[in-house]
Amino acid sequence: MSDTRPIGVFDSGLGGLTVVRELFRLMAGERIVYLGDTARCPYGGRSEETIRTFGMQDALLLMEMDIKLLVVACNTVSSVALDYIEKSVKEIPVVGVVLPGARAAALRTAERKVGVIGTAATIRAGAYVRAIQAQDPAIKVYGKACPLFVPLVEEGLLDHEITRLTAQYYLAELLDSGVDCIILGCTHYPLLMETIQELVGTRTHLVDSALWTAKEVKDILAALGGLSPEKAGGLAASRFMVTDYAPRFKELAASFLGGTLPSIELVGLEKLTKLCETAAAV
Amino acid sequence: MSDTRPIGVFDSGLGGLTVVRELFRLMAGERIVYLGDTARCPYGGRSEETIRTFGMQDALLLMEMDIKLLVVACNTVSSVALDYIEKSVKEIPVVGVVLPGARAAALRTAERKVGVIGTAATIRAGAYVRAIQAQDPAIKVYGKACPLFVPLVEEGLLDHEITRLTAQYYLAELLDSGVDCIILGCTHYPLLMETIQELVGTRTHLVDSALWTAKEVKDILAALGGLSPEKAGGLAASRFMVTDYAPRFKELAASFLGGTLPSIELVGLEKLTKLCETAAAV
Numbered sequence: 001m002s003d004t005r006p007i008g009v010f011d012s013g014l015g016g017l018t019v020v021r022e023l024f025r026l027m028a029g030e031r032i033v034y035l036g037d038t039a040r041c042p043y044g045g046r047s048e049e050t051i052r053t054f055g056m057q058d059a060l061l062l063m064e065m066d067i068k069l070l071v072v073a074c075n076t077v078s079s080v081a082l083d084y085i086e087k088s089v090k091e092i093p094v095v096g097v098v099l100p101g102a103r104a105a106a107l108r109t110a111e112r113k114v115g116v117i118g119t120a121a122t123i124r125a126g127a128y129v130r131a132i133q134a135q136d137p138a139i140k141v142y143g144k145a146c147p148l149f150v151p152l153v154e155e156g157l158l159d160h161e162i163t164r165l166t167a168q169y170y171l172a173e174l175l176d177s178g179v180d181c182i183i184l185g186c187t188h189y190p191l192l193m194e195t196i197q198e199l200v201g202t203r204t205h206l207v208d209s210a211l212w213t214a215k216e217v218k219d220i221l222a223a224l225g226g227l228s229p230e231k232a233g234g235l236a237a238s239r240f241m242v243t244d245y246a247p248r249f250k251e252l253a254a255s256f257l258g259g260t261l262p263s264i265e266l267v268g269l270e271k272l273t274k275l276c277e278t279a280a281a282v
Numbered sequence: 283m284s285d286t287r288p289i290g291v292f293d294s295g296l297g298g299l300t301v302v303r304e305l306f307r308l309m310a311g312e313r314i315v316y317l318g319d320t321a322r323c324p325y326g327g328r329s330e331e332t333i334r335t336f337g338m339q340d341a342l343l344l345m346e347m348d349i350k351l352l353v354v355a356c357n358t359v360s361s362v363a364l365d366y367i368e369k370s371v372k373e374i375p376v377v378g379v380v381l382p383g384a385r386a387a388a389l390r391t392a393e394r395k396v397g398v399i400g401t402a403a404t405i406r407a408g409a410y411v412r413a414i415q416a417q418d419p420a421i422k423v424y425g426k427a428c429p430l431f432v433p434l435v436e437e438g439l440l441d442h443e444i445t446r447l448t449a450q451y452y453l454a455e456l457l458d459s460g461v462d463c464i465i466l467g468c469t470h471y472p473l474l475m476e477t478i479q480e481l482v483g484t485r486t487h488l489v490d491s492a493l494w495t496a497k498e499v500k501d502i503l504a505a506l507g508g509l510s511p512e513k514a515g516g517l518a519a520s521r522f523m524v525t526d527y528a529p530r531f532k533e534l535a536a537s538f539l540g541g542t543l544p545s546i547e548l549v550g551l552e553k554l555t556k557l558c559e560t561a562a563a564v
Binding site: 038039040045046047049050053120121124147148150151152154155161162165166169244245246247268269270273277 | 403432443447451529
């Protein structure tokens, strides 16, 4: 058995390309349809209702493209609205980034103390706490919202004194609490991995959700016999859509993806809003 | 003559409340209808086309509310799309925040060297350069985009080492160029006034566009005989609308306004998008 349909992946912006990168590393033959909502990013500071509405619109747009699996490559949407999206998308598997990262962290922590960093909405939703404690209720979870990390990454200050000072400011409490494992709970954060690792020391393990999410996608497709046999997959055979051609987006995309994007399509927001007006209406 | 209709004011988010604050200081009897597009802010990193579309939607929503004057209290929209909005809104005066600030700076600079700080879109658009040089073509204008200032203000780090370091990073070049006047070309920046003033020294004059915009509004209404005679104006008689009840928005609004907002209404994005689908369609 095999399934040559593409995998759908969406994020509030371009950070989800860190997940795409890992998907291609594990499954070079797959095709991907990606949507980045660059006209309305970032989602992390918005209300749960708005995050649900935007996330559902993103999901429904990809559902029109005959995908075989949907990856919610946005920690904010995965934390706030995954169950809500799963209720509407019943035909295919839906994979968020929270559960794979939570499982990896639960396996890694010797001290049974895990830190989670993410957007304000991700931390407030508590989805990581629930997912980690579902693996092992004895694990203590310490969450910390780090709203400045996304703009720092987008400003390109990956290795800069401002970023180091900001990381100290956000992570001091987590380190005091004795965590030995920190989940990078936002698709932008892998770009700050080196700076954060330097600050927290090599004894603290950093979990990159992107990597574990890609592994989960591969496992699910393999179990369903849905991996693609084609050699015609990969970047050039994939489709990338954004809701705004924001300045510098090609540069940013390249830094998340570790390679140059092929042609990119613009999707009008009016198309998205027609798919689902508000979260309540679904 | 008098006109008891409200003044319409919009911003991409809550920063425009710094303009509302100044409007009330000068004209305590006026009523205001405010719209903050908190579901899609910030605008400053988006493309010109998207900024035009969002700005036009904001303007058209307020035009449905029988206002007597429209204030575009967003530097990004004022820089990128003011002429575009003026072409559609012909019935009443439209006041942006760029021209009042530019005029004030042109009067203040002895060295004829003015700095402008703002969002990426504001600086790229060059509207401040054109407006200042229309006052005096001999003035040199030095622009610098400061994308981290908005998230720093929203994070509440008004007086913090991270903010001082970021201000140094952004303003070093401007100071080297010998400007004696810097326009705070974003409605969030007045909250950083003290930190910036400390860095640049008291000899460098900081121009707060909000203040000068309010003066211009008063002058225009006075000239048209359109000031309100009522004592029933002010905060309690005004209307405040947002597109998302973002967490902490009341706290943030209070810091911009210097007072507590009365009741706030939620406006669905679908209402805005129906008013104007894309900039090209107008």
